[in-house]
Amino acid sequence: MADDSDEYEIDDKKSVDGNLAALGDALKEIDSDLADILSPKLQNMSADASIAKDQLFDALYAATDEDSEAKT
Amino acid sequence: MSGWFLEQISIEGFRGINNEGAPLTVKLKPDKVNSISAPNGVGKTSIFDAVLYALTGRIQKLDDLPAAEKGGSYYLNRFHGGDSGQIDLQLQPSAGGASVTITITRDKDGNRAVTAPAGIDADAILSELNREFVLLDGKTFQQFIDLKPLDRGRSFAGFLGLRRYSTLRQRLVEISNTRAFNNHFNVTAKQQAIATAKQTAQRAGSNISAAYKELVGEDFDPIMSEPDLLAQVFSALNSIQLLKPLCEGKTFEEIDPSECVKAAKAAEGSEERDKLAKILRKQTEWTEASACFPTEGEGEKLIALAEARDSALEKTQGDQFRKLYNLSEQILCADSWEHKTICPVCDRNGDVSVLDHVQHKIGAFEDVGAASTALGEFWVAGNWAALATLEKLAMLEDENPLVEELKKIAADGVMTGDRAKGLVDWIKTLSERSAEKLKTLDEAKDEIEKALPPKLTAVVEKAEAARRLQSNLKDQREQNALITTREAELVRIERVKSFLDGSSALFAAAESKAAERRLEAIEPKCREFFAAIMFENVTPALSKREGSEDISIKLSDFWTIENVSAQALLSESYRNAFAISVYLAAASLYGGPAKFLLLDDVTSSFDSGHQLHLMNVIRDKFSRPGVPDGPQVILLSHDPALEKLFNTNSSSGDWWHQIIQGTPRTSVLPQSGAVTRVKDATLAFLDAGNVEDAAPRIRQYLEFKLEEIILRVRIPVPMVIAYSDDKHMASNLINAIQSAVNLHQSAGQLILEPAQIAGLDIAVATITGNYISHWATGQAQAFTAASLKGVMQAIDEFAQCFQYEGEPAGSGQYRYYKSLSAKT
Numbered sequence: 001m002a003d004d005s006d007e008y009e010i011d012d013k014k015s016v017d018g019n020l021a022a023l024g025d026a027l028k029e030i031d032s033d034l035a036d037i038l039s040p041k042l043q044n045m046s047a048d049a050s051i052a053k054d055q056l057f058d059a060l061y062a063a064t065d066e067d068s069e070a071k072t
Numbered sequence: 073m074s075g076w077f078l079e080q081i082s083i084e085g086f087r088g089i090n091n092e093g094a095p096l097t098v099k100l101k102p103d104k105v106n107s108i109s110a111p112n113g114v115g116k117t118s119i120f121d122a123v124l125y126a127l128t129g130r131i132q133k134l135d136d137l138p139a140a141e142k143g144g145s146y147y148l149n150r151f152h153g154g155d156s157g158q159i160d161l162q163l164q165p166s167a168g169g170a171s172v173t174i175t176i177t178r179d180k181d182g183n184r185a186v187t188a189p190a191g192i193d194a195d196a197i198l199s200e201l202n203r204e205f206v207l208l209d210g211k212t213f214q215q216f217i218d219l220k221p222l223d224r225g226r227s228f229a230g231f232l233g234l235r236r237y238s239t240l241r242q243r244l245v246e247i248s249n250t251r252a253f254n255n256h257f258n259v260t261a262k263q264q265a266i267a268t269a270k271q272t273a274q275r276a277g278s279n280i281s282a283a284y285k286e287l288v289g290e291d292f293d294p295i296m297s298e299p300d301l302l303a304q305v306f307s308a309l310n311s312i313q314l315l316k317p318l319c320e321g322k323t324f325e326e327i328d329p330s331e332c333v334k335a336a337k338a339a340e341g342s343e344e345r346d347k348l349a350k351i352l353r354k355q356t357e358w359t360e361a362s363a364c365f366p367t368e369g370e371g372e373k374l375i376a377l378a379e380a381r382d383s384a385l386e387k388t389q390g391d392q393f394r395k396l397y398n399l400s401e402q403i404l405c406a407d408s409w410e411h412k413t414i415c416p417v418c419d420r421n422g423d424v425s426v427l428d429h430v431q432h433k434i435g436a437f438e439d440v441g442a443a444s445t446a447l448g449e450f451w452v453a454g455n456w457a458a459l460a461t462l463e464k465l466a467m468l469e470d471e472n473p474l475v476e477e478l479k480k481i482a483a484d485g486v487m488t489g490d491r492a493k494g495l496v497d498w499i500k501t502l503s504e505r506s507a508e509k510l511k512t513l514d515e516a517k518d519e520i521e522k523a524l525p526p527k528l529t530a531v532v533e534k535a536e537a538a539r540r541l542q543s544n545l546k547d548q549r550e551q552n553a554l555i556t557t558r559e560a561e562l563v564r565i566e567r568v569k570s571f572l573d574g575s576s577a578l579f580a581a582a583e584s585k586a587a588e589r590r591l592e593a594i595e596p597k598c599r600e601f602f603a604a605i606m607f608e609n610v611t612p613a614l615s616k617r618e619g620s621e622d623i624s625i626k627l628s629d630f631w632t633i634e635n636v637s638a639q640a641l642l643s644e645s646y647r648n649a650f651a652i653s654v655y656l657a658a659a660s661l662y663g664g665p666a667k668f669l670l671l672d673d674v675t676s677s678f679d680s681g682h683q684l685h686l687m688n689v690i691r692d693k694f695s696r697p698g699v700p701d702g703p704q705v706i707l708l709s710h711d712p713a714l715e716k717l718f719n720t721n722s723s724s725g726d727w728w729h730q731i732i733q734g735t736p737r738t739s740v741l742p743q744s745g746a747v748t749r750v751k752d753a754t755l756a757f758l759d760a761g762n763v764e765d766a767a768p769r770i771r772q773y774l775e776f777k778l779e780e781i782i783l784r785v786r787i788p789v790p791m792v793i794a795y796s797d798d799k800h801m802a803s804n805l806i807n808a809i810q811s812a813v814n815l816h817q818s819a820g821q822l823i824l825e826p827a828q829i830a831g832l833d834i835a836v837a838t839i840t841g842n843y844i845s846h847w848a849t850g851q852a853q854a855f856t857a858a859s860l861k862g863v864m865q866a867i868d869e870f871a872q873c874f875q876y877e878g879e880p881a882g883s884g885q886y887r888y889y890k891s892l893s894a895k896t
Contacts, residue, residue: 008578008579008582009582009585009586010234010237010582010583010585010586012586012589012590016236016237019237020240023578023579023582026578027571027575027578030571030574030575030578031567031570031571031574034567034568034571035571038571038575042240045239045240045243045244046236046237046239046240046243047236047239051243051246051247053246053247053252053256054256056247057247057253057256057257057568060568060571060572061257061564061565061568064564064567064568065564
């Protein structure tokens with residue numbers, strides 16, 4: 001869970017989706033397991049779609065399960 | 073980047089445009105500056121609304137009307153006979169290729185449908201075009217200046233090409249909100265459960281220590297392992313000859329203390345032994361139940377915390393208001409609620425932010441929450457609920473179990489100060505009763521022990537110690553398991569929170585940097601535009617606080633004074649110029665696939681000089697064709713002075729000007745290229761006796777013909793006409809023409825034939841007497857169909873007075889004189 005992700009910057013030459021993909025990579029530096037859950041939702045979140053917060057929280061919590069980590 | 077120009081808009085049955093069976097079709101030129109003039113109430117803003125609906129699917133100002141006004145029912149034209157409205161957008165790809173027409177309809181039930189030719193993804197194109205740049209009006213610019221820095225930053229993010237980033241930033245902040253997060257995971261309840269379990273385990277540990285000493289005869293070593301403990305206590309029991317058969321083949325926890333007591337009783341055969349065992353059990357029961365008495369200071373603190381909560385509660389207005397304030401906060405924080413000074417409950421507008429007020433009110437509720445949490449945590453940490461066991465022992469038959477009754481509300485932190493006082497008094501009573509009872513039991517025990525042989529007394533005492541040890545070991549294990557489980561859950565929850573906080577902070581920093589970078593890029597262009605509009609020693613400045621979403625506006629120079637407030641110093645026109653300069657600069661750098669802009673009445677605060685400067689900026693520094701990579705601009709205006717300018721510019725070849733005329737009840741038509749259509753429609757109305765719909769069209773036709781004469785015969789027009797009321801436009805134009813004719817006649821230079829000079833007076837008399845004099849004063853009832861037909865004929869005859877027949881004679885091809893003094 002090393003946090004060396006403060007290098008992330010929005011690249012003006014990239015599309016929004018390209019920058020969000022790069023953000024997904026940067027989030028992996030914070031917590032790879034949790035980034036796998038949050039990253040696919042970034043596009044919808046940026047499009048102002050409402051967030052099912054409870055579902056997201058539960059999914060993130062489930063991803064912290066040591067057993068499931070061991071499997072992956 | 074590829075994009076789309078707007079080639080044509082067709083509208084029928086939508087907003088102020090009826091046009092049943094004959095849609096209003098406005099052709100636009102991608103390679104020119106486009107301008108559309110119309111008097112107030114004719115349909116100019118309806119064009120703006122139609123494009124707004126086509127791109128976004130809604131018209132905010134209608135949706136925001138009070139429910140009783142049914143804003144949704146005003147999308148469609150009320151006079152149209154059908155049950156739907158239709159908008160066609162004809163778009164030209166900026167990269168070349170065939171144009172695409174997208175049709176958007178809305179039916180009376182509010183259902184929207186979007187269609188396009190096969191192979192065209194209309195929704196995707198409309199989504200691409202739905203950019204902040206496309207539709208701009210005076211209100212947008214006004215807001216830019218008036219908004220608070222945070223709201224300005226958020227609303228302007230789209231103009232910096234950062235709308236999705238700004239939205240994502242807000243969503244990430246939302247999901248990392250500590251209050252919502254902790255509520256979802258019941259963090260406080262979990263922490264309380266751990267605190268309670270630790271208290272219980274600690275008490276069990278003390279009891280184990282005491283029982284161990286009694287059973288083994290040595291002090292308990294806290295670092296002793298559980299297997300060693302069990303071995304020691306088993307050995308202690310097993311070493312008693314009388315109990316050996318009850319211990320054999322068993323673990324310590326399998327030994328039944330009751331059997332041990334029974335064995336001692338059987339060996340003694342005495343009722344006194346039985347009594348002693350009962351007394352010892354009672355003593356254990358009371359001692360353990362009395363182990364958790366609070367100190368006097370803790371009692372006072374409990375009362376103080378409950379009273380502090382009462383005090384905080386008095387400043388709130390109950391749970392219904394809390395729900396109201398929370399909902400209001402959600403609405404006010406939403407981007408769709410533009411005016412933070414308007415109350416979402418009563419629609420009243422004030423000088424101060426309603427959001428600040430609501431958050432202040434919510435703050436009072438949060439104080440109650442904090443006081444409740446402090447009270448609940450103090451209750452749980454002190455393990456006050458454990459007193460319920462003692463209460464059960466010490467309570468008289470006619471008394472209420474107060475601890476049992478209050479333990480839930482105290483743990484939830486909702487106990488009042490009065491109840492806390494009552495409880496503390498009650499606990500004092502229980503304490504006194506406990507001390508009394510233990511004293512009585514001790515005396516009874518001493519008395520029996522004196523009468524019994526010492527050896528067997530010790531056996532019973534050790535058996536009871538074993539019972540306490542077994543029971544407390546079980547408790548301790550259960551509580552430790554619960555602590556382990558809950559703490560593991562909290563570690564996982566903290567990991568999620570840490571990730572969300574980190575993600576939010578990471579992206580906020582990146583978004584802020586990008587916005588700052590882009591803001592810096594637009595500032596020079598903004599200053600260039602502002603200087604070209606205002607020509608004064610005033611320099612606008614934009615700034616962004618590092619890491620924040622705020623955008624602050626200032627004046628870096630105001631007539632030699634540096635770094636001063638733009639809101640405080642600038643007049644309305646300067647504020648408008650500041651905002652327009654910022655938006656145009658942003659649009660020129662960060663425009664997206666929409667390669668066109670509609671600007672609706674954006675010059676209303678300007679005098680004619682600054683209007684001219686703004687139009688020059690748009691034409692020369694911003695728009696196509698002056699700036700080949702610039703956007704296509706479509707100006708909508710009701711301003712007569714601008715209309716003159718548009719007319720002048722339209723002769724330059726890089727400007728396309730149109731005038732629309734009509735009413736919401738009948739139809740709205742473009743004048744340019746359609747004057748014959750207007751004439752035909754007017755005559756058709758008059759033939760049908762419909763004077764009401766014919767009269768405004770006559771004005772449209774008359775003004776067109778007069779302007780045509782002025783333009784073609786090159787008649788000078790005084791500037792004052794530009795500032796006249798629109799209803800006097802026609803008479804002013806006639807006066808200007810007549811003055812010029814009289815001047816040329818006096819100078820002996822007039823080219824008109826004598827018959828034409830005479831015809832002028834007759835035509836003017838008819839036009840003025842039968843139409844203008846009534847129209848200008850609003851006396852429409854004075855019109856008759858027959859007299860208006862005569863007016864239409866007089867208009868044509870008036871125009872013919874400035875024309876000559878081309879070669880060959882008798883061809884019927886009439887042309888305007890080159891000027892009042894020259895034929896060709």
